[in-house]
Amino acid sequence: MHDEAPLRWSGSDRILTEIETPAVIVDAALLRRNIAAAAARARSAGVALRPHVKTHKSVALARMQIEAGAAxxxxxxxxxxxxxxxxxxxxxxxxxPLVDRRKIARLLAAARDGGARLTLIADSDAGIAAVAAEAAAQGVRADVQVKIDVGLHRCGVSPAGGEAVRLARLIADDAALRFAGILSHAGHAYSAPTPEAVTVIARQEHQAMLGVADALVRAGIGVPCISVGSTPTVWLGDRFDGISEIRPGNYVFMDLTQVSLGVATRDDLALSVLATVISCNDTYAIVDAGSKVMSSDRGPHGSTRLAGYGVARRLGDADGADMPVASLSEEHGFVAHGGRRPAIGERLRLLPNHACTVVNLARNLVVAGQGGIEGGIETWPVDARACVS
Structure with missing residues (x-):
């Protein structure tokens, strides 16, 4: 499912003719607008904003988020x-959740040396024990939140029963640890069939987390933080009372997955891939951006709601129809041109299904329109690219 509105961006197409391809392009004006929208949403809901930077992996972009009010x-x-x-x-x-003491050791030491507050999460005795052992060895107290499974069934303990209380007690009773609250991620919202269904999932997450917090308080355990997050449930959720913080990530760029969910429109999409047509046949325009640029991801959490691997538009063709990115090999993209054959050497803008995976494949983001200057282009490194350990 695709929104059929034009691929819009706030700059001049002339900029895009001067950039070597393939390149991951970020529209600076739309990026700033998306960052401001999340900050405003958090203020309106009375919650802190703790954005998930796995989406962009960029120090420069994270600084923009902090400057806009992220906690x-x-x-x-x-x-x-x-x-x-x-x-x-x-x-x-x-x-x-981290269970490898070597990883925990590096993080606790870096946080200690930098004077930073680091919060880890756990959903098992083994995970809590690993953090406690390393914190004790370094002579620090580590903040730990209990992860609650609100429906994705990936990590976390059930909100029903007493497991969350038991783990919180285990943390609170350890001299090397500090119980820092509870955290959830309603990632199953990405499989919701309608925007209304996303709202229902957000309400269920809200109810479940407040229920866990109530159980903790009744057990005599204070809950300093209730943290929820995902771009769909934050954007389409309508209940944040009692919540401490929200953790959306994809919102900075948005993508076709968010459009398909009703979270965003084409006018919100700040990230695209610029590619060049290098060959053309009766069916496909072949571009120089394959799975090593676009990724073969059809959406978070295994979503298959989108056909193909994105859509393409010709530059300067604001009212033209989408051309589906029908297939990818490693270095080539197959754009179904529907008889409207692009010229060899022509530039196309491709919108990916999932922005997060595209960014992790790029060394740099080409940020167009920086400083409000139509022709302004900056290159920002993807600082945490391939940080998967």
Whole structure:
């Protein structure tokens, strides 16, 4: 399912004719607008914003988020956290349970040396024990949140029953640890059939997390933070009372997955891939961006709601029809031109299904329109690229 509105961006197509391809292009004006929209949403809901930077992996972009009011950052992996700690960020949550003491050791040491607050998450006795052992060895207290499974069935403990209370007690009773609250991710919203269904999932997450918090309080355990997140549930959710913070990530760029969910429109999409037509046949225009640029991801959490691997538009053709990116090999993209054959050497803008995976394949982001200057282009490194450990 695709929104059929034109591929819009705020700059001049002339800029795009001067960039070597393939390139991951970020529209600076739309990026700033998306960042401001999330900050405003958090203020309106009375919650803190802790964006998930696995989407962009960029120090420069994370600084923009902090300057716009974000309280801290969420990262996916320990190696990603190290990049942002070394860049001077002082409040970071690692969104995956860590059980390897070597990884925990590096993170605790980096946070200690940098004077940063680091929050880890756990959903098992083994994970809690690993963090406690390393914190004790380094002579620090580690902040740990309990991960709650609100329906994705990936990591976390059930909100029903007493497991969350038991783990929180285990953390609170350890002298090397500090219980830092509860955290969830309603990633199953990406499989929702309608925007209304996303809202229902967001409400279920809200109810489940408040229920866990109530159980903790009744057990005599204070809950300093209730953290929820995902771009769809933050954008389409309507209940944030009692919640401490939200952790959307994809919102900075948005992508065709978010359009298909009703979260965004084409006018919100700040990221695209610029590619050149290098060959053409009766069916396909072949471009120089394959799976090593576009990725073969059809959406987060295994979503298959989108056909193909993105859509393409010709530059300067604001009212033209989409050309599906029908197939990818490693270095080539197959754009179904429907009889409207682009010329060899012509540039096309491709919108990917999933922006996060595209960024991780790029060394740099080409940010167009920086400083409000129509012709302004900056190159920002993807600082945490390939940080998967």
């Amino acid at each position: 801290g950052l969420t990262v996916a992996k320990g190696s990603e956290a190290l990049v942002f700690l070394e860049a001077g960020f002082r409040d970071i949550t690692v969104g995956q």
